[in-house]
Amino acid sequence: MRCFYCQHLSLGEISTKHYYCMECCLEFKVVEDRWYGYMIDEEGDLHLEVSSDMTFSPAGTTHQTID
Numbered sequence: 001m002r003c004f005y006c007q008h009l010s011l012g013e014i015s016t017k018h019y020y021c022m023e024c025c026l027e028f029k030v031v032e033d034r035w036y037g038y039m040i041d042e043e044g045d046l047h048l049e050v051s052s053d054m055t056f057s058p059a060g061t062t063h064q065t066i067d
Contacts, residue, residue, distance in 0.1 A: 004035045
């Protein structure tokens, strides 16, 4: 399996349908036929960075926090 964002092969599996790319440092979750990529901030919060429905968010933009 390849990273949905950078296409690299260095994916680790966190749990079922939940992966971590060691190349671009994004966590990915696969839900049905869609995927969601999250970045972890300094405080440990997940922020939606990219998904199958949108393009990569440029630096400095506001991201959705996932609780």
